[in-house]
Amino acid sequence: xxxxxxxxxxxxxxxxxxxxxxxxxxxxxxxxxxxxxxxxxxxxxxxxxxxxxxxxxxxxxxxxxxxxxxxxxxxxxxxxxxxxxxxxxxxxxxxxxxxxxxxxxxxxxxxxxxxxxxxxxxxxxxxxxxxxxxxxxxxxxxxxxxxxxxxxxxxxxxxxxxxxxxxxxxxxxxxxxxxxxxxxxxxxxxxxxxxxxxxxxxxxxxxxxxxxxxxxxxxxxxxxxxxxxxxxxxxxxxxxxxx
Amino acid sequence: xxxxxxxxxxxxxxxxxxxxxxxxxxxxxxxxxxxxxxxxxxxxxxxxxxxxxxxxxxxxxxxxxxxxxxxxxxxxxxxxxxxxxxxxxxxxxxxxxxxxxxxxxxxxxxxxxxxxxxxxxxxxxxxxxxxxxxxxxxxxxxxxxxxxxxxxxxxxxxxxxxxxxxxxxxxxxxxxxxxxxxxxxxxxxxxxxxxxxxxxxxxxxxxxxxxxxxxxxxxxxxxxxxxxxxxxxxxxxxxxxxxxxxxxxxxxxxxxxxxxxxxxxxxxxxxxxxxxxxxxxxxxxxxxxxxxxxxxxxxxxxxxxxxxxxxxxxxxxxxxxxxxxxxxxxxxxxxxxxxxxxxxxxxxxxxxxxxxxxxxxxxxxxxxxxxxxxxxxxxxxxxxxxxxxxxxxxxxxxxxxxxxxxxxxxxxxxxxxxxxxxxxxxxxxxxxxxxxxxxxxxxxxxxxxxxxxxxxxxxxxxxxxxxxxxxxxxxxxxxxxxxxxxxxxxxxxxxxxxxxxxxxxxxxxx
Numbered sequence: 001x002x003x004x005x006x007x008x009x010x011x012x013x014x015x016x017x018x019x020x021x022x023x024x025x026x027x028x029x030x031x032x033x034x035x036x037x038x039x040x041x042x043x044x045x046x047x048x049x050x051x052x053x054x055x056x057x058x059x060x061x062x063x064x065x066x067x068x069x070x071x072x073x074x075x076x077x078x079x080x081x082x083x084x085x086x087x088x089x090x091x092x093x094x095x096x097x098x099x100x101x102x103x104x105x106x107x108x109x110x111x112x113x114x115x116x117x118x119x120x121x122x123x124x125x126x127x128x129x130x131x132x133x134x135x136x137x138x139x140x141x142x143x144x145x146x147x148x149x150x151x152x153x154x155x156x157x158x159x160x161x162x163x164x165x166x167x168x169x170x171x172x173x174x175x176x177x178x179x180x181x182x183x184x185x186x187x188x189x190x191x192x193x194x195x196x197x198x199x200x201x202x203x204x205x206x207x208x209x210x211x212x213x214x215x216x217x218x219x220x221x222x223x224x225x226x227x228x229x230x231x232x233x234x235x236x237x238x239x240x241x242x243x
Numbered sequence: 244x245x246x247x248x249x250x251x252x253x254x255x256x257x258x259x260x261x262x263x264x265x266x267x268x269x270x271x272x273x274x275x276x277x278x279x280x281x282x283x284x285x286x287x288x289x290x291x292x293x294x295x296x297x298x299x300x301x302x303x304x305x306x307x308x309x310x311x312x313x314x315x316x317x318x319x320x321x322x323x324x325x326x327x328x329x330x331x332x333x334x335x336x337x338x339x340x341x342x343x344x345x346x347x348x349x350x351x352x353x354x355x356x357x358x359x360x361x362x363x364x365x366x367x368x369x370x371x372x373x374x375x376x377x378x379x380x381x382x383x384x385x386x387x388x389x390x391x392x393x394x395x396x397x398x399x400x401x402x403x404x405x406x407x408x409x410x411x412x413x414x415x416x417x418x419x420x421x422x423x424x425x426x427x428x429x430x431x432x433x434x435x436x437x438x439x440x441x442x443x444x445x446x447x448x449x450x451x452x453x454x455x456x457x458x459x460x461x462x463x464x465x466x467x468x469x470x471x472x473x474x475x476x477x478x479x480x481x482x483x484x485x486x487x488x489x490x491x492x493x494x495x496x497x498x499x500x501x502x503x504x505x506x507x508x509x510x511x512x513x514x515x516x517x518x519x520x521x522x523x524x525x526x527x528x529x530x531x532x533x534x535x536x537x538x539x540x541x542x543x544x545x546x547x548x549x550x551x552x553x554x555x556x557x558x559x560x561x562x563x564x565x566x567x568x569x570x571x572x573x574x575x576x577x578x579x580x581x582x583x584x585x586x587x588x589x590x591x592x593x594x595x596x597x598x599x600x601x602x603x604x605x606x607x608x609x610x611x612x613x614x615x616x617x618x619x620x621x622x623x624x625x626x627x628x629x630x631x632x633x634x635x636x637x638x639x640x641x642x643x644x645x646x647x648x649x650x651x652x653x654x655x656x657x658x659x660x661x662x663x664x665x666x667x668x669x670x671x672x673x674x675x676x677x678x679x680x681x682x683x684x685x686x687x688x689x690x691x692x693x694x695x696x697x698x699x700x701x702x703x704x705x706x707x708x709x710x711x712x713x714x715x716x717x718x719x720x721x722x723x724x725x726x727x728x729x730x731x732x733x734x735x736x737x738x739x740x741x742x743x744x745x746x747x748x749x750x751x752x753x
Binding site: 050055058081083091094095098099111115149173178180182185186187 | 731
């Protein structure tokens with residue numbers, strides 16, 4: 001209602017509750033993986049692993065979404081929306097650009113400016129673009145997540161050309177609930193390892209159910225009595241390496 | 244609808260207690276929000292950083308923004324204008340609007356009404372306070388045009404909105420990013436923008452720009468979106484014992500506001516105009532109307548309750564200060580608008596994060612076209628592809644309710660990767676023979692190895708199924724018989740489907 005030469009009132013409380021905070025909230029089950037109590041704004045993360053990377057991506061972002069952040073996903077046409085919703089993502093605050101075509105760099109740039117979190121598939125990005133994006137992300141205080149879903153067709157995903165600030169990788173993943181011709185997939189026990197630069201350089205590991213039987217994630221403290229369903233690969237479970 | 248708007252220029256400066264002759268800037272979050280006339284002459288503009296403003300105007304006095312104080316200081320003006328017409332609504336401190344039709348008839352014409360409002364405002368602002376700049380009063384068809392008319396002190400004849408708006412810059416419509424974009428295309432005035440064809444604007448720039456385009460063409464902004472609800476949408480809280488302090492009333496007000504927003508949300512509505520009634524134990528009451536164009540969220544409603552109650556208590560109102568404690572707070576949604584793709588969070592209207600995201604997505608839509616940017620919505624369905632859908636950005640969500648029973652839907656958990664096109668696969672038993680499923684739903688042999696899209700063979704370590712699906716069995720041509728399996732190998736688990744002895748991987752449990 002104002003014209004350009006007249007005062008432009010900036011509404012109080014601009015940006016909602018998360019504006020101006022240095023950290024984005026993260027689900028408690030993943031907190032032991034991070035050097036801070038949340039995800040640092042202005043950094044680049046990567047999420048990868050042989051099985052479970054997409055689900056890990058979802059629970060990584062769920063808490064921030066619940067508190068009002070918008071998330072964009074670029075170049076991941078296979079993202080399962082029902083699974084994402086059950087793992088905690090708000091579909092109405094999710095922006096999807098499954099095929100950015102030749103405008104990849106421009107699209108991601110616009111999204112980094114407008115939204116708190118942008119998840120991208122690696123591969124379309126040249127090193128110069130990656131460096132520019134990292135700088136823009138740092139300036140804007142957004143979060144860039146490079147997500148490498150499981151390579152179902154056997155071709156491994158291309159890598160992000162620059163080093164990232166925090167790397168989350170799914171180590172082992174064991175489904176429970178399937179038998180020979182019987183039962184159904186119920187829950188999956190997963191170990192996630194974090195490493196990275198600077199404050200995140202120390203390697204950390206956490207074990208969780210992803211998903212738990214209700215479709216969400218849950219901590220796996222192994223003191224919960226097993227319901228008798230055997231893990232699918234009955235090899236001896238290797239003990240966790242310290243540190 | 245003929246609307247009168249009263250605009251008190253540089254209200255934040257006046258409310259902070261300064262003269263227009265003092266070089267003052269009001270600052271919020273390190274950015275200038277408002278500046279006095281002298282500061283503006285020196286080059287201080289809204290949006291500048293504090294340092295920059297101080298550089299342009301040495302000797303600048305910088306004051307922090309205090310919205311509650313601005314609202315309290317505006318109360319006498321509101322009360323005075325309410326004396327002329329009961330239906331006054333405030334957008335923000337310094338800016339109010341009212342329906343001009345009745346009062347214009349009463350005072351003998353619109354010009355006469357304008358002069359009345361001006362006189363009443365000036366006398367309310369006079370007193371031992373600072374000298375305030377002269378208010379601007381304007382009348383036009385609709386709040387937006389009337390607001391611009393108030394800056395010029397004009398009465399725009401009925402139906403002449405488009406001509407009146409045509410030589411304003413595009414930025415006057417309120418969207419600076421759009422104005423930048425249009426400037427690069429050579430469109431600098433609202434009139435040139437209005438001359439563009441409407442469907443091109445919608446397709447190229449998105450819904451928000453289409454709304455502004457309609458406004459530039461002179462269509463009453465209110466008629467576009469808001470209306471009175473069919474039933475009364477209100478929530479209230481009574482206090483026993485009565486409360487005397489603003490923060491006590493605000494604390495209880497949060498629950499009331501959340502309840503009202505919830506009622507509206509269930510009907511898919513947001514509140515465009517809110518009426519707040521405050522009553523005391525001595526039967527005094529203060530009723531004010533607040534306008535929120537983007538929809539008022541619960542926090543915004545509570546904020547306005549604070550302003551209203553605070554203004555009443557502090558005695559700046561022409562109505563006597565209340566003599567008793569407050570016994571009733573009532574919030575009524577007098578005008579509502581469809582929620583559409585706007586999100587009203589608890590934290591003030593559609594939050595700034597929502598608006599920023601919406602603008603970014605509109606830009607993307609303009610860049611990539613309407614079929615490239617989506618949000619998501621849950622829908623009903625049987626298979627993983629159907630159970631959640633991508634909704635093109637700016638369109639309403641589809642209407643397949645997910646809560647209805649969908650017999651034959653595949654069991655939880657939902658797979659995290661749903662392949663846009665199913666991947667061809669081969670599944671063989673221990674002898675290397677392809678596994679099939681009979682018409683009765685019996686598997687020919689135990690699946691032993693799996694190869695996806697011609698990739699390497701992997702051993703199957705667990706499997707379950709078949710979940711048979713027989714769709715449209717009554718229609719011989721449209722009949723589809725499929726069976727779903729969950730197959731797991733060392734690397735992961737997949738949701739596979741076999742139809743006519745051919746196997747496909749529909750989804751992967753990543």
